[in-house]
Amino acid sequence: MSLTLLTYNIKNGGGDRLAAIARVITGERPDVVALQELCGTPQLGALTGMRQFVAGSWRGQPVGLLVARHLRVLAAGRVARPFFHAAAWVRIASPIGVITVISAHLCPYWGRLRQAEAGWLASFLRKGVLLGDLNTLDPWGEHAGELATLPEQYRRRHLNGREPDIRATALLARRGLVDVFRQCGTGPAPTVPTTQGGGHEFARLRLDYLWATRDVAARFTDCRVVTGGEAESGSDHYPLVGRAA
Structure with a gap:
């Protein structure tokens, strides 16, 4: 048996794009x-037939998780920071064992806060x-060309000064998580x-x-960005999907 996980920034609550977003999911x-x-x-949750869990925000936007009904949810909550x-x-309780799944949306504006949030x-x-959506560049790529646009x-x-800000993702890697x-x-x-979904504030970036923690990352066999069809207009972000077995 396998476990499929997906992340999707649906852009300002989805609006009249919700049905399309549900079909992409x-x-x-x-x-x-x-x-x-x-x-x-x-x-x-109602549109996809999944259970919905939401964490409210004090000054930004809520985030949440959808969980398929065949999985047993042992606990749920909000990271209290x-x-x-x-x-x-x-x-x-999943086919790859008992695991915690976090949905996060890091600060879009300030790299120092993103780094703290990642910690x-x-x-x-x-x-x-x-x-x-971690709003952060990865520590391994060459980003200067895209940022210049x-x-x-x-x-x-x-x-971060004149250099691409990789502080948050570099911290995750140092703490033993696997991209x-x-x-x-x-x-x-x-x-x-x-x-077709907007995003004038973006260059072509990841x-x-x-x-994932190392033991869980070892179970993943595939990861890809979902493009084409309604994913082109559902949001300004593409979904990212990964499968573990």
Whole structure:
């Protein structure tokens, strides 16, 4: 048996795109979905036939998780730290064992806060998976060319001084988490922007991730960005999906 996980920033609650977003999600037949930008608490659980768990935000947008009904949820909650947005978690009995799955949306504006948020998440996650829009560049790629195409007000979000800001993802790697797309990803890596969903503040960047503790990462066999069809207009982010066995 396998476990399929998906992460998707649905852009400002989804609006009139919700039905299309639900079709993109169900088309991948995921067991767990991490969702970001759930303003208005859109009822994607009802549209997908999954159970929905939401973590509210003090100053940003809620995040949440969808869990397939065949999985047993052992516990669920909100990571209790002052995130700019929020972080939701569920502990599930899955085909690869009991794991915790986190949906997170890191601060879009300030790299130092993103780094702190990444530290809180790494401390919380003992065995499992961290999914979400981390608004952060990876520590291994060459990003200067793409960043140079952005207007200054958006480029500065991704800089630490004059260099690409990789502090949050570098911290996750130092803390022993594995970037699953780097481990077994196939196809193009950028998760923003989509071709028809907006995203003028983005260059072609990878901002959405699936990280896992080492024991769980070893179970993943595939990871890819979902493109084409309604994924092109459902949001300004593409979904990212991974499968473990």
